[in-house]
Amino acid sequence: MNTTVAPIAQLSSVVKRYGNLTAVDQLDLMLHRGELLALLGPNGAGKSTAIGLLLGLNRADEGKVELFGRDPQDIMARRRIGVMLQEAALPATLKVGELIRVTASYYPAPRSLQESAELAGVADLLQRPYGKLSGGQKRRVQFALALCGRPELLFLDEPTVGMDIEARQKLWAAIRHLISEGCSVVLTTHYLEEAEALADRVCVIARGKVISEGTVDDLRARVSLKRVRCVTRLPIEQLMHWPDVVEARMDAGRAWMSTANAEALVRRLLHADEQLSELEVQRAGLAEAFTELTRDAAQANDTEREAA
Numbered sequence: 001m002n003t004t005v006a007p008i009a010q011l012s013s014v015v016k017r018y019g020n021l022t023a024v025d026q027l028d029l030m031l032h033r034g035e036l037l038a039l040l041g042p043n044g045a046g047k048s049t050a051i052g053l054l055l056g057l058n059r060a061d062e063g064k065v066e067l068f069g070r071d072p073q074d075i076m077a078r079r080r081i082g083v084m085l086q087e088a089a090l091p092a093t094l095k096v097g098e099l100i101r102v103t104a105s106y107y108p109a110p111r112s113l114q115e116s117a118e119l120a121g122v123a124d125l126l127q128r129p130y131g132k133l134s135g136g137q138k139r140r141v142q143f144a145l146a147l148c149g150r151p152e153l154l155f156l157d158e159p160t161v162g163m164d165i166e167a168r169q170k171l172w173a174a175i176r177h178l179i180s181e182g183c184s185v186v187l188t189t190h191y192l193e194e195a196e197a198l199a200d201r202v203c204v205i206a207r208g209k210v211i212s213e214g215t216v217d218d219l220r221a222r223v224s225l226k227r228v229r230c231v232t233r234l235p236i237e238q239l240m241h242w243p244d245v246v247e248a249r250m251d252a253g254r255a256w257m258s259t260a261n262a263e264a265l266v267r268r269l270l271h272a273d274e275q276l277s278e279l280e281v282q283r284a285g286l287a288e289a290f291t292e293l294t295r296d297a298a299q300a301n302d303t304e305r306e307a308a
């Protein structure tokens, strides 16, 4: 990926307010050609607002927003993007094939109906009225509409909500295919394994600000937590109160703990349960990194407020 060329989408020191609420607060965001940027953050963090700004659906109160070096409302920029938002109001009576055909007609060099349908996994739904589809099928049709114009940049706002595991994995494969063709993607998701599976770069947003940014490995390395798993007779209710245990739960018959001091925890576990087996220690995943980063940001925010 060449990051020396101009970014294809950019927010520079952008502020967006809704009344007294600052949804996006001095946000800087940059997207380069051919990369998949995942925006992560708790509910209400400002991810959809940031996407709305890049799409020209919201106007910034301060700062600069650019899409292909232009104003996001410029038709020349808009023709180069595909969009799948969280909610889509599409005519219920139109058949899936008709919807894709109409949408594709707005673009200068669209994919064929067959190619769009196959990429999105909706080839068997083309004759069905959109309104009669299941939630997961509707999401796949919305994905077909997002990609049918052969966009250079795709915005996917929580694309796999409501999809079963097989449909989700097919959509991930389709996204990888689009990226291999040179398409860039901005993705928001609450499924951290989705970001882990797809993202070149992850940007964690909380309260309208970027609190951490880097590759999935960078973010993992930034937190000190490790995962400890084992089969033990020690009750989980007891383990969750041990010193150094940040989180503890049962998962598929095993105790699962996260800790910043794996050595001390392992010593204590072996001492307390001589029958303990299947012990595993692993680096934290993106899920633990995300929990720790957003918790730290919330604590820093509280400390700032108390000091003010």
Ligand SMILES: Nc1ncnc2c1ncn2[C@@H]1O[C@H](COP(=O)(O)OP(=O)(O)OP(=O)(O)O)[C@@H](O)[C@H]1O
Pocket: 018, 021, 023, 041, 042, 043, 044, 045, 046, 047, 048, 049, 050
């Ligand atoms: N049109 C609006 N009017 C008023 N407040 C809004 C509007 N849109 C968003 N907000 C508020 O702005 C903040 C950021 O919302 P946003 O939808 O961008 O968050 P998000 O990170 O996408 O959340 P989620 O993960 O729940 O989708 C929230 O507090 C939300 O209530």
